Amino acid sequence: MDAFQHLMAGLGAAMSPGNLMFAFAGCMLGTLIGLLPGLGPAAGTAILIPLTFSLDATGAIIMLCAIYYGAMYGGTITSVLINVPGEAASVITCIDGYAMARQGRAGSALAIAAIGSFVGGTIATLALVVVAIPLAQLALKFGPAEFFGLMVAGLCLVIGLAGKNLMAALLMTVLGLLLAMIGLDPVRGAPRFTFGFPELYDGVGFVPVVMGLFGIGELLLAAERREARMIEADLKKWNPTREEWRASAGAIGRGTVVGFVLGLIPGVGSIVPTFMAYVLEKRMSKTPERFGNGAIEGVASAETANNAYANAAMVPLLALGVPSSPTIAVLMGAFIVNGITPGPFLFTERPELVWTVIASFFVGNAILLVLNLPLVGLWAKLLKIPFSYMCAGVLIFCVIGAYGLKQSLFDVWIMLGFGILGYLLRKLDLPLAPAILALILGPMMERSLRTTLEISAGSFAIFLDRPLALALLAVPVIVLGFMLLKPRAFAPVRQADAE
Amino acid sequence: MLNRRTLIAASGAAALAGPALAQNFPRKAIQMIVAFPAGGSTDIGARIVAAAAEKEFGQPVVVVNKAGAGGQLGFTEAARARPDGYTLAFLNLPGLNTIILDPERKAVFGIDSFVPVINQVLDPGLVWVKADSPYKTFADLIEAAKKNPGKISACTTGILSDDHLAILMTHEAAKVEFRIVHFDGGAQQLTGVMGGHVDVAFDNVGGVFKRVRSGEVRGLAVLDTERSKFLPDVPTAKEAGYPTIVSSSTRGIGVQKGTPPDVIKALQAGLQKAMQNPDHVQKLEEAGLGFKPMVGEEYAKYYADLHKQAAKYTEWALKMR
Amino acid sequence: MPSGARQGWLIATGIMLALCLFAVWQSSLLPLTDKLGPGPGFFPFWLSLIGAAFSVALLISVWRAPADPPDTEPILPRGYGARRIGAIIGTLAVTTLLMEVLGFQLAMLGFNIVLLVALGERRWITIGLFAVAGSFGVYYVFTRWLDVLLPAGLLGL
Numbered sequence: 001m002d003a004f005q006h007l008m009a010g011l012g013a014a015m016s017p018g019n020l021m022f023a024f025a026g027c028m029l030g031t032l033i034g035l036l037p038g039l040g041p042a043a044g045t046a047i048l049i050p051l052t053f054s055l056d057a058t059g060a061i062i063m064l065c066a067i068y069y070g071a072m073y074g075g076t077i078t079s080v081l082i083n084v085p086g087e088a089a090s091v092i093t094c095i096d097g098y099a100m101a102r103q104g105r106a107g108s109a110l111a112i113a114a115i116g117s118f119v120g121g122t123i124a125t126l127a128l129v130v131v132a133i134p135l136a137q138l139a140l141k142f143g144p145a146e147f148f149g150l151m152v153a154g155l156c157l158v159i160g161l162a163g164k165n166l167m168a169a170l171l172m173t174v175l176g177l178l179l180a181m182i183g184l185d186p187v188r189g190a191p192r193f194t195f196g197f198p199e200l201y202d203g204v205g206f207v208p209v210v211m212g213l214f215g216i217g218e219l220l221l222a223a224e225r226r227e228a229r230m231i232e233a234d235l236k237k238w239n240p241t242r243e244e245w246r247a248s249a250g251a252i253g254r255g256t257v258v259g260f261v262l263g264l265i266p267g268v269g270s271i272v273p274t275f276m277a278y279v280l281e282k283r284m285s286k287t288p289e290r291f292g293n294g295a296i297e298g299v300a301s302a303e304t305a306n307n308a309y310a311n312a313a314m315v316p317l318l319a320l321g322v323p324s325s326p327t328i329a330v331l332m333g334a335f336i337v338n339g340i341t342p343g344p345f346l347f348t349e350r351p352e353l354v355w356t357v358i359a360s361f362f363v364g365n366a367i368l369l370v371l372n373l374p375l376v377g378l379w380a381k382l383l384k385i386p387f388s389y390m391c392a393g394v395l396i397f398c399v400i401g402a403y404g405l406k407q408s409l410f411d412v413w414i415m416l417g418f419g420i421l422g423y424l425l426r427k428l429d430l431p432l433a434p435a436i437l438a439l440i441l442g443p444m445m446e447r448s449l450r451t452t453l454e455i456s457a458g459s460f461a462i463f464l465d466r467p468l469a470l471a472l473l474a475v476p477v478i479v480l481g482f483m484l485l486k487p488r489a490f491a492p493v494r495q496a497d498a499e
Numbered sequence: 500m501l502n503r504r505t506l507i508a509a510s511g512a513a514a515l516a517g518p519a520l521a522q523n524f525p526r527k528a529i530q531m532i533v534a535f536p537a538g539g540s541t542d543i544g545a546r547i548v549a550a551a552a553e554k555e556f557g558q559p560v561v562v563v564n565k566a567g568a569g570g571q572l573g574f575t576e577a578a579r580a581r582p583d584g585y586t587l588a589f590l591n592l593p594g595l596n597t598i599i600l601d602p603e604r605k606a607v608f609g610i611d612s613f614v615p616v617i618n619q620v621l622d623p624g625l626v627w628v629k630a631d632s633p634y635k636t637f638a639d640l641i642e643a644a645k646k647n648p649g650k651i652s653a654c655t656t657g658i659l660s661d662d663h664l665a666i667l668m669t670h671e672a673a674k675v676e677f678r679i680v681h682f683d684g685g686a687q688q689l690t691g692v693m694g695g696h697v698d699v700a701f702d703n704v705g706g707v708f709k710r711v712r713s714g715e716v717r718g719l720a721v722l723d724t725e726r727s728k729f730l731p732d733v734p735t736a737k738e739a740g741y742p743t744i745v746s747s748s749t750r751g752i753g754v755q756k757g758t759p760p761d762v763i764k765a766l767q768a769g770l771q772k773a774m775q776n777p778d779h780v781q782k783l784e785e786a787g788l789g790f791k792p793m794v795g796e797e798y799a800k801y802y803a804d805l806h807k808q809a810a811k812y813t814e815w816a817l818k819m820r
Numbered sequence: 821m822p823s824g825a826r827q828g829w830l831i832a833t834g835i836m837l838a839l840c841l842f843a844v845w846q847s848s849l850l851p852l853t854d855k856l857g858p859g860p861g862f863f864p865f866w867l868s869l870i871g872a873a874f875s876v877a878l879l880i881s882v883w884r885a886p887a888d889p890p891d892t893e894p895i896l897p898r899g900y901g902a903r904r905i906g907a908i909i910g911t912l913a914v915t916t917l918l919m920e921v922l923g924f925q926l927a928m929l930g931f932n933i934v935l936l937v938a939l940g941e942r943r944w945i946t947i948g949l950f951a952v953a954g955s956f957g958v959y960y961v962f963t964r965w966l967d968v969l970l971p972a973g974l975l976g977l
Binding site for chain 1: 825828829832833836839840843846850854855856857858859860863864867868870871874875877878881901902904905907908909912913915916919920928931932935936939940941946950954955958962970971
């Protein structure tokens with residue numbers, strides 16, 4: 001196979017001492033910066049871009065991709081240890097990963113996250129090698145109408161996240177959707193619900209919201225619990241137990257598939273595949289009630305899907321020059337500044353470069369695993385720092401993270417406000433994940449519907465012409481309606497497992 | 500010619516102009532507010548000039564991205580900054596104009612809020628289609644549009660962007676009507692047209708010229724008075740018989756109203772030299788960004804003229820809402 | 821359901837209902853339809869209407885659920901826990917208010933010291949070291965090495 005030969009050549013180049021060093025440095029730096037609460041992969045990658053200016057093109061790209069993976073894993077570390085998500089998709093890791101940490105199983109959570117990410121990333125890259133260009137072209141068929149369908153289907157995933165009370169989850173979804181409507185509307189580009197605050201023209205900004213709801217909310221809860229440390233339970237050994245392995249294996253497999261397939265579609269974003277893999281895992285489990293309380297399969301599926309997605313998203317980037325998410329857009333900008341414009345001609349003009357980069361994905365994934373597994377025990381020990389110092393430290397970085405995005409103190413206020421809200425909602429046992437899902441998907445849904453209608457000049461018949469879009473739309477709505485009709489949806493909440 | 504002699508001569512001239520320049524400017528780091536996200540073509544151009552300007556001024560020149568609301572957030576921030584020359588505004592035209600002209604946006608800045616200092620990039624509009632599209636020339640497209648009013652879809656990179664105004668200019672000049680579809684940025688536009696969902700894209704040369712060169716897409720017309728040096732084989736709309744369709748995205752640097760004139764002069768001199776730096780010119784070329792430095796009077800006039808032109812088409816666009 | 825939680829739910833759904841009604845009103849001010857279909861007000865209008873309906877449904881079901889005798893812990897924190905929460909929120913709010921004036925470094929210095937003391941720390945050396953690292957140190961790393969701008973304050977710090 002021609003591609004295979006290219007890949008071998010690329011691997012050789014990628015493993016040259018210089019490039020290996022860049023990959024290593026990138027992983028290290030990326031993890032360190034992703035570790036700082038509030039910075040997240042997008043900001044972290046953007047911040048480290050200038051480091052690559054002095055390198056040659058190949059080295060720069062290798063380092064940038066390594067930084068990207070590293071930052072994603074750094075975000076996973078903060079999600080598990082302190083419930084601060086690095087990006088929206090990490091919210092799922094927060095839910096089960098942090099619960100595991102509170103039980104003393106932070107080590108297992110981090111280890112499974114690293115391993116799952118490695119497996120997902122490697123398989124996705126292998127698949128990428130085989131299918132890159134043809135699949136990319138096929139993925140182009142996915143237009144605004146199909147995108148709308150996917151967003152609606154994604155929103156209906158909320159059923160899977162519902163937990164005890166479906167109505168509460170739906171209410172939170174509505175809340176998230178309403179929040180998502182703040183900003184310039186996609187129809188006229190005029191402000192909506194902004195009450196005179198130009199800072200809101202771009203929406204509430206999900207980074208401050210998510211940091212507030214999860215990170216600060218958790219700090220407040222921990223403060224109330226009057227503990228001396230964030231996590232009181234004894235730390236168990238970091239390697240996962242036999243049962244944990246077995247449970248995770250299936251999750252990793254399924255997560256890889258979901259993440260990879262969705263990663264090929266340009267513009268989907270990491271939240272849909274992550275949530276989808278999680279919900280799928282929950283549905284398939286014989287004990288779904290464990291999810292949300294420290295089910296290792298939850299962490300495994302989410303992290304694997306996330307990384308498989310991230311690697312697969314390189315396909316639209318490299319093959320078409322289309323970035324699938326803000327973080328990848330930052331990466332693409334960095335490529336361009338370094339003189340490399342991603343696109344199909346890149347494969348023909350500079351194949352050695354492209355294949356070296358692809359080969360370095362393998363290397364990067366491997367390095368990340370090798371680097372982080374031994375450190376997992378160390379990260380987990382961080383939890384033993386006294387609460388007051390931990391709290392102050394986390395808050396410092398959250399403030400920097402919220403402020404640093406747009407140099408706006410307004411965002412810091414938003415973070416604080418949502419922190420208080422997150423605390424109150426958690427006290428009431430109201431689920432936060434549906435609101436986050438809605439906050440991200442809402443605008444994309446509205447925008448894609450608008451674009452679809454612009455293309456069809458207002459005719460909804462366009463959906464009839466596009467069976468995939470129709471299918472995506474119909475199925476979840478039917479399922480949701482069916483579930484709503486069941487009497488259990490309206491059951492009052494019993495505070496069964498009180499904190 | 501951009502060789503050492505010219506540079507030395509230029510700096511000599513600047514030194515002679517010394518007393519007219521603020522002696523102590525700049526004394527600390529200069530901020531450059533870019534109203535668009537990191538990695539985008541505006542940002543790329545800004546970073547290139549910032550790096551060159553740092554050498555000229557001997558002080559850090561830091562690019563600050565304040566993206567959002569199609570640039571409004573960044574422009575607002577820049578307009579409100581202290582007029583001391585330490586907060587430069589990267590001005591995108593006609594983006595700035597359309598925001599000012601749309602009453603619903605309630606912009607706190609106006610055309611007078613900024614003093615244009617020097618322009619950097621002029622990225623002309625480009626009309627392109629997929630490589631296997633039935634339209635081989637701009638005339639083909641117009642003919643088809645005349646036969647099928649409102650059926651041929653044309654997409655932009657944003658509501659009230661220069662692409663949007665360009666489509667309206669085409670409506671006026673060629674007496675046709677496209678079905679206008681708005682995407683959110685170049686990446687979406689690319690997938691939209693390449694995937695066959697929209698027929699033609701109104702875009703800019705900088706974002707897509709490499710793809711035209713490689714044959715991945717077909718350029719139908721450059722919306723400028725002369726052909727683009729990056730795409731010498733693509734005719735202009737003027738050549739196709741429509742000399743009034745001239746549209747581009749221009750990016751330059753401005754300061755706040757009320758900045759002391761000697762500071763402005765110092766900035767102008769320093770930035771001009773920075774832009775003449777061969778490294779700067781070369782990097783802009785690689786990125787496909789057309790270099791068009793305009794200083795002082797020339798830029799101010801361009802700025803004012805463009806606003807008038809934008810006013811006309813923006814009003815149209817707003818009426819269509 | 822425990823009375824504390826029940827109260828909490830009633831208040832929460834009540835607020836949600838009010839929010840939805842407000843949103844219904846606000847979105848009715850925007851055009852609901854457009855030449856091409858849903859206008860800017862369309863989604864928010866129907867969404868908030870549905871939200872209001874959900875809130876009412878939830879409100880009713882919580883109201884009708886049998887209330888457990890009021891015995892268990894009140895839902896809102898008291899005493900030590902409440903003080904810690906207040907300390908965190910309070911110091912963060914004040915610091916944010918003062919940040920543009922004092923600049924990141926001074927504001928954070930104060931923040932660190934006040935928060936650590938409020939949360940019960942008394943080892944002054946550690947507090948001091950942490951506070952300096954967490955304000956001046958962090959500022960240095962971010963602004964010099966990483967090029968991230970942080971507020972400089974009126975004193976230009």
